[in-house]
Amino acid sequence: MDMELVTEGLEFPEGPIAMADGSIILVEIKRQTLTRVKPDGSQEIIAELGGGPNGAAVGPDGAVYVCNNGGFEWIENEGMLIPHGTPDFYETGKIQRIDLSDGSVTTLYDECDGTKLRGPNDIVFDTDGGFWFTDLGKSDGDVSHVGHLLYAKPDGSKIVRANDSMVTPNGVGLSPDGTKVHVAETQTGRLWSFAIEAPGQIAAPGNLFEPGDVMGPLPGYQMFDSLAVEADGHVCVATLVNGGITAFDPKDGSYEHFAFPDPITTNICFGGEDMQTAFVTCSATGKLYKCRWPRPGLKLNYNA
Numbered sequence: 644m645d646m647e648l649v650t651e652g653l654e655f656p657e658g659p660i661a662m663a664d665g666s667i668i669l670v671e672i673k674r675q676t677l678t679r680v681k682p683d684g685s686q687e688i689i690a691e692l693g694g695g696p697n698g699a700a701v702g703p704d705g706a707v708y709v710c711n712n713g714g715f716e717w718i719e720n721e722g723m724l725i726p727h728g729t730p731d732f733y734e735t736g737k738i739q740r741i742d743l744s745d746g747s748v749t750t751l752y753d754e755c756d757g758t759k760l761r762g763p764n765d766i767v768f769d770t771d772g773g774f775w776f777t778d779l780g781k782s783d784g785d786v787s788h789v790g791h792l793l794y795a796k797p798d799g800s801k802i803v804r805a806n807d808s809m810v811t812p813n814g815v816g817l818s819p820d821g822t823k824v825h826v827a828e829t830q831t832g833r834l835w836s837f838a839i840e841a842p843g844q845i846a847a848p849g850n851l852f853e854p855g856d857v858m859g860p861l862p863g864y865q866m867f868d869s870l871a872v873e874a875d876g877h878v879c880v881a882t883l884v885n886g887g888i889t890a891f892d893p894k895d896g897s898y899e900h901f902a903f904p905d906p907i908t909t910n911i912c913f914g915g916e917d918m919q920t921a922f923v924t925c926s927a928t929g930k931l932y933k934c935r936w937p938r939p940g941l942k943l944n945y946n947a
Contacts, residue, residue: 661914794843814870832860913940
């Protein structure tokens with residue numbers, strides 16, 4: 644696949660959003676910022692977020708909502724930046740709202756039912772104006788928390804756990820018809836699909852041992868990061884170790900892999916007039932690429 648370098652020198656970019664003006668808004672986890680990358684590759688910091696800003700999405704009010712995982716320790720190895728463990732400054736995870744007009748930052752949620760959010764990771768808005776998000780959990784080297792799939796309203800009025808006790812849930816996205824929520828687990832390399840019964844509520848499993856439809860894991864040692872959905876329903880999952888994007892067809896579970904030059908390829912989003920321009924974050928090397936995708940991406944419910 645032919646790809647073009649959009650910009651480099653980013654400090655672990657994630658959560659790209661293709662904006663209406665042609666720019667890309669993304670987070671830099673190590674730099675702790677929300678950053679705009681302009682079409683010419685120049686960078687502009689929108690807001691300082693602290694902690695570890697991770698997934699990002701535009702809400703119905705035109706603001707950007709960010710999953711903040713609270714931060715990582717970092718290892719530099721052979722020119723690559725690698726997240727590792729939990730830093731001394733970690734307090735909790737949170738959901739933040741950023742006003743693009745002035746860069747002001749508000750903490751919307753830092754707990755659910757009295758339990759602190761630990762490592763919010765990725766986020767997607769539905770047509771009702773609420774958002775699904777994952778909480779991957781945190782690890783101290785000896786103990787790793789279980790993760791959860793949650794749902795919340797952007798006005799601060801509602802936050803619920805939709806699915807408990809997942810294993811490092813990371814990427815999240817919605818099917819084109821909005822009837823399913825897809826969740827990628829990092830360590831298991833599984834891509835789950837859960838039927839949605841109502842906003843924030845997934846359908847009860849028909850079988851104790853089959854809580855949802857599942858695709859993967861891939862052969863060998865490969866892990867999953869964030870994801871995006873194509874207009875025809877393919878689910879494009881950023882793939883770690885075997886760096887690239889793996890596109891799954893939910894109809895039959897088949898997949899194809901598109902390689903990118905970074906073992907920690909973390910995310911993809913779609914833009915352009917025909918939604919066939921893919922933007923991919925290669926996080927360990929701090930680069931943002933774009934390429935012509937073979938199929939159109941799904942247009943998200945909100946943009947600015």
